[in-house]
Amino acid sequence: MVKQVSAQMDIEGISKREIFIKKLSHELDHWMKNREFFNVIFRDFPPHESEQITKVMEKFRKTMINIHKEILFDTYGYKVSPYISDVVTILEGILKEYVFTIVFKRQFVNVRKLANLIAVSMDAIVQSLLDVEPVLDEQLFGEFDIEEELENRLSIIREKITKLNISNTEIEKIESSLQLIHDEIFKENPKVFLLEALIVYLKNESELEEDFELMERLLDRYVGED
Structure with missing residues (x-):
């Protein structure tokens, strides 16, 4: 993506x-x-x-x-x-x-x-x-745990949704889409096309666009590691 x-x-x-x-x-x-x-x-x-x-x-x-x-x-x-x-x-x-x-x-x-x-x-x-030579250890900040970061991003987005000035119906649609993303991500063989479609849909909410751009980046790495 x-x-x-x-x-x-x-x-x-x-x-x-x-x-x-x-x-x-x-x-x-x-x-x-x-x-x-x-x-x-x-x-x-x-x-x-x-x-x-x-x-x-x-x-x-x-x-x-x-x-x-x-x-x-x-x-x-x-x-x-x-x-x-x-x-x-x-x-x-x-x-x-x-x-x-x-x-x-x-x-x-x-x-x-x-x-x-x-x-x-x-x-x-x-x-x-x-x-020059490096000063700080390369692993100082630890390994990048993509699964943990994906969970973090989803939690942050869920929190943001509650503050959006949109109808309850729209909130429910976004929350349902987020749950679909969560369920699909952690399957053994996630359907990339489904994740892409869901994220494209969710990026239509302008206040969440940057969050889902980051989610795209994380998913690219996550799927690429499988």
């Missing part, structure tokens, strides 16, 4: 680097649009004071690490494998400081310009990797 889309994008002249910038833009835009929500969460429910919030934040961080690993591998290839923990840490450090500025200092930024700046910085870092 995503491999086919990526191939088409390359033909149309959209480079992997441009895709990288678009993904960074989406992530930063999400923080910008939801800054008030995150501000309240971090201010009124400090993670260290709530075990439930701590678990949610740990789960969120693990998901973001996996997403960033995927993005970096897609952009720079597996030549960065020995350095992947270092590169992920650097990218997350950069994003963390900008997100702090956006959320807590309430600074408005041009998301596209910022994403481009981060991409240029990562290009320079990756370019210089061969001149």
Whole structure:
């Protein structure tokens, strides 16, 4: 699915680097649009004071690490494998400081310009990797457990559905489709065409489009491993 889309994008002249910038833009835009929500969460429910919030934040961080690993591998290839923990840490450090500025200092930024700046910085870092040795162990963040991540994504999407401004009938349709996806994914021989059709249908809900684009990426890897 995503491999086919990526191939088409390359033909149309959209480079992997441009895709990288678009993904960074989406992530930063999400923080910008939801800054008030995150501000309240971090201010009124400090993670260290709530075990439930701590678990949610740990789960969120693990998901973001996996997403960033995927993005970096897609952009720079597996030549960065020995350095992947270092590169992920650097990218997350950069994003963390900008997100702090956006959320807590309430600074408005041009998301596209910022994403481009981060991409240029990562290009320079990756370019210089061969001149140095890795510092962090390649397995620091653990193996990428696709089944676990698929479960996480489905849980996140189910939570989002409850907040969508749509009818109960539409919510039931989406939930039924999600259950079909869940049941099919974990079969011994999942029907790829059925999963593709369900995801194409669900991506019509604009607020869930990015979630299902990520789901496509995970499914491509999951099916490819079988």
